[in-house]
Amino acid sequence: MATTVFMEALSPTMEEGRLVKWHKHEGDAVKAGDTLAEVETDKAIMDLQARADGILRQVSAAEGQTVPVGKELAVIVAPGEPLGAGRGTGDEGRVAPSPAATAPAPSPAPRHSPPAAAAADAAPVKASPLARRMAKESGVDLKLLTGSGPGGRVVRRDLETAAARPAATVSASAPVAPVPPPPSPVPVSRTDASYEDVPLTQIRKTIAKRLAASLGPVPHYFLTTEVDMERAAEAREALNRDLGDEGRISFNDIVVKAAALALTRHRACNAWFQDDHIRYWNEVHVGVAVAVEDGLITPVIRHADRKSLREIGREAHDLAQRARNRRLRPEEYTGSTFSVSNLGMFDIDQFTAVINPPEAAILAVGSVTQKPVVADGTIVARRRMRLTLGCDHRVIDGATGAVFLQTLKQMLENPLAMLL
Amino acid sequence: MIRAGVVPYAEALAWQRALAQARLEDRLPQDVLLLLEHPPVLTLGRTARETHLLRSEGIDVFAVERGGDVTYHGPGQLVGYPILDLAGYRKDLHWYLRTLEQALIDALAELGVAGARNPGHTGVWVRREGGVRKIASIGVHVKQWVTWHGFALNVTTDLAQFDRIVACGIPEVVMTSVEREGGTGKGEGSLWDQTSDAVVRGVEGAFGVSATSAELSPVVSHTLKGALGETLC
Numbered sequence: 001m002a003t004t005v006f007m008e009a010l011s012p013t014m015e016e017g018r019l020v021k022w023h024k025h026e027g028d029a030v031k032a033g034d035t036l037a038e039v040e041t042d043k044a045i046m047d048l049q050a051r052a053d054g055i056l057r058q059v060s061a062a063e064g065q066t067v068p069v070g071k072e073l074a075v076i077v078a079p080g081e082p083l084g085a086g087r088g089t090g091d092e093g094r095v096a097p098s099p100a101a102t103a104p105a106p107s108p109a110p111r112h113s114p115p116a117a118a119a120a121d122a123a124p125v126k127a128s129p130l131a132r133r134m135a136k137e138s139g140v141d142l143k144l145l146t147g148s149g150p151g152g153r154v155v156r157r158d159l160e161t162a163a164a165r166p167a168a169t170v171s172a173s174a175p176v177a178p179v180p181p182p183p184s185p186v187p188v189s190r191t192d193a194s195y196e197d198v199p200l201t202q203i204r205k206t207i208a209k210r211l212a213a214s215l216g217p218v219p220h221y222f223l224t225t226e227v228d229m230e231r232a233a234e235a236r237e238a239l240n241r242d243l244g245d246e247g248r249i250s251f252n253d254i255v256v257k258a259a260a261l262a263l264t265r266h267r268a269c270n271a272w273f274q275d276d277h278i279r280y281w282n283e284v285h286v287g288v289a290v291a292v293e294d295g296l297i298t299p300v301i302r303h304a305d306r307k308s309l310r311e312i313g314r315e316a317h318d319l320a321q322r323a324r325n326r327r328l329r330p331e332e333y334t335g336s337t338f339s340v341s342n343l344g345m346f347d348i349d350q351f352t353a354v355i356n357p358p359e360a361a362i363l364a365v366g367s368v369t370q371k372p373v374v375a376d377g378t379i380v381a382r383r384r385m386r387l388t389l390g391c392d393h394r395v396i397d398g399a400t401g402a403v404f405l406q407t408l409k410q411m412l413e414n415p416l417a418m419l420l
Numbered sequence: 421m422i423r424a425g426v427v428p429y430a431e432a433l434a435w436q437r438a439l440a441q442a443r444l445e446d447r448l449p450q451d452v453l454l455l456l457e458h459p460p461v462l463t464l465g466r467t468a469r470e471t472h473l474l475r476s477e478g479i480d481v482f483a484v485e486r487g488g489d490v491t492y493h494g495p496g497q498l499v500g501y502p503i504l505d506l507a508g509y510r511k512d513l514h515w516y517l518r519t520l521e522q523a524l525i526d527a528l529a530e531l532g533v534a535g536a537r538n539p540g541h542t543g544v545w546v547r548r549e550g551g552v553r554k555i556a557s558i559g560v561h562v563k564q565w566v567t568w569h570g571f572a573l574n575v576t577t578d579l580a581q582f583d584r585i586v587a588c589g590i591p592e593v594v595m596t597s598v599e600r601e602g603g604t605g606k607g608e609g610s611l612w613d614q615t616s617d618a619v620v621r622g623v624e625g626a627f628g629v630s631a632t633s634a635e636l637s638p639v640v641s642h643t644l645k646g647a648l649g650e651t652l653c
């Protein structure tokens with residue numbers, strides 16, 4: 001004898017519940033008292049428990065689906081009991097052998113029906129050939145559909161409507177053969193000859209949300225300057241000769257250090273825009289954007305103004321590596337007061353970066369390339385790098401951003417100034 | 421009522437599950453209210469959407485069996501986990517949620533903060549010109565009418581931490597705290613202690629119970645032996 005599992009009322013005022021998670025699945029053995037599923041109403045979750053021992057069958061509600069109170073969600077049948085056996089409500093099971101129980105293969109034909117539809121079982125269903133084929137393919141019982149074609153004939157449209165409401169009309173399974181899992185609310189990849197739909201991963205969704213929440217409401221403007229990197233490059237080469245492969249210093253490390261020092265002199269650019277106030281930071285924590293598989297993340301070099309280039313280099317390297325392995329702890333990628341994004345390694349000459357709220361500014365760093373420049377009246381080749389500062393105009397006015405950028409440029413062009 | 425201090429999320433979750441299991445097996449004769457504080461953590465309720473987690477990669481994130489969306493817990497936030505057998509009150513989840521709200525509203529009133537319901541959005545809110553701010557979140561789980569999970573009331577919470585998430589799954593929701601709303605108690609002691617006392621009185625009043633202080637360790641050792649073994653030791 002089968003026992004129906006139905007959506008239970010968790011409150012007299014509850015009319016429907018959302019099935020948030022199945023703990024047991026089609027074909028699982030269950031014992032009375034086992035948690036079958038979790039149902040949500042409002043912000044409360046209630047375990048739905050098995051009221052009989054047996055095998056869980058005919059799971060007809062998908063996770064995430066909202067189901068009216070009293071509606072059938074599944075049945076529990078005795079082990080070995082044919083699936084087609086009648087179902088009862090609660091303990092009053094209706095036992096009725098079904099011809100479908102022994103059918104060897106899925107067919108669109110008879111299966112047990114809800115009592116209301118029982119009388120119609122015998123009558124042939126009017127349906128178009130296409131509708132019949134679609135019904136067969138998708139395991140839909142034509143008897144459960146109300147035809148919208150001429151004379152109540154079931155047509156393609158009805159099957160399509162039914163497919164859009166999976167639990168309502170496709171609740172029962174094809175006989176004997178394992179019941180196909182209910183349509184998942186989770187998007188899956190779809191591929192067509194001409195395109196591929198890829199569902200958003202968590203990190204993509206996060207990026208989409210955060211960046212849209214930045215460029216939309218935050219009034220960005222951008223300031224660009226070109227920095228002569230000859231002396232910084234020479235200093236870097238000398239340092240790296242000493243350091244060996246172990247702790248090589250990158251141009252970006254130098255930029256991070258210089259920006260951190262420049263921020264200590266321009267607190268206006270080291271700030272968070274908060275709802276009703278601006279928080280000017282006395283500490284400098286620089287977020288360094290790192291490209292990871294399928295996205296980016298901004299680990300933070302804390303107190304970057306107080307750290308040596310070697311420390312910054314080592315820390316940036318370690319953070320980037322762990323960011324790519326998704327091994328960062330929360331405190332390692334939150335709390336930055338300013339961010340640096342570098343696309344120089346992709347030969348990007350200059351670009352604008354989107355502010356990482358609530359920060360007030362972000363520095364976009366281009367590649368270091370040899371360019372002809374006029375120095376002392378002659379054209380010489382110099383290594384140059386373009387910096388673009390993205391500013392939140394609510395915090396930083398144009399001139400304020402410009403003087404910060406000027407200080408930064410001077411530091412990079414005269415790296416010894418960083419020692420002062 | 422057990423004041424447990426600062427407890428890591430995973431540990432508190434193990435306690436709750438063990439206490440709830442003990443309660444529904446009648447090994448625990450009384451209802452329990454755990455009051456504690458968590459180190460920074462994000463938790464995802466059953467209905468949480470990943471998009472509501474804004475800055476999360478690598479953070480301690482727990483997907484748990486409470487209702488509701490994503491939320492942040494951390495220092496300065498009073499977390500309450502009532503382990504109640506609703507059979508002793510009313511077998512009605514909506515009643516339970518509304519009563520928890522009432523307990524917190526009453527507690528806030530004691531501190532001079534006007535908490536209110538926001539129909540359709542479980543939790544406690546403070547109405548302000550230009551909108552409402554959320555001061556307490558609620559998310560619960562019930563098994564055989566025994567509750568766990570509960571509420572989180574911002575006392576002196578660093579509200580910037582909520583920037584990590586779309587709080588409660590409602591974009592644009594603004595979080596607030598007792599401190600931010602200028603709440604003060606009448607008596608001695610820190611805002612934290614006064615809030616915590618007010619919450620206990622609120623729960624007593626709303627549920628019609630009287631609370632006695634208990635230590636966790638005897639409760640654990642006497643009623644949870646074995647149940648906790650796997651998770652904690």
